[in-house]
Amino acid sequence: MKFKSDTDILFDVFIFGPVLILLIPLSEIIKNIDDKSAILTLVIILAVISFLLWARFGTYYVIKESQLLYRCGPIRGSIDIQSVHSLTKNKTLWLGTKPALARKGIILKYNKYDDIYISPKNKDQFIAELLKRNNNIQVTES
Template structure:
């Protein structure tokens, strides 16, 4: 089993932490004032919890012949033998729907026929080596 944590873009972290601090400040100020409706409090608390969860728990694990990714509540598994290509990508607008990553630089993994996911492992060279050990037919673009 090989574990790889996500790289973290400073800009992304600043935005995520700013939103978390804004939500916490809003909750505290409304509590102090005494104007705290329960349903919005629960919703804001859950969203804040999810954001903190994503910040601290975004990683990728290669175990047996599978690549497991997780970013907070977003989790998935990819059969490494079905990966067709690994494309290095850098930019704010990643052309992929599923992005369990905290950086704008990473890889677009294409698997099955049309499925893809964007990830950003810290030790990218070691990550590619581990994938290639399992599936040497992966095209590196």
């Protein structure tokens, strides 16, 4: 089952702001495309824009049998659902692994000391799917 990430205006500003700022010099760079440094600059700007848009539109979570898979652009990983022991709903984690695009998401605690912050659009359905696969997960709401 696939869950898209919720989005937040704060994260959209941090993504689309730099994209818009980087688009401004593109017309001047394209005019000077014969210059080798202009080509390098163009490649770098397009790479940064691509990375930001990939993270914005390529963030989602998949619950597959006993695994939780997360993707945020090039950041990818999986968590064994049986290793999840607790989760906190509607809380924000500012440090650590955070493949998310919104505040007030879910903090998953797994293994002994590991945690990850995610922000599925439909939190209740996401939690229900996790509990189907591991009913020992303690759920707290912040």
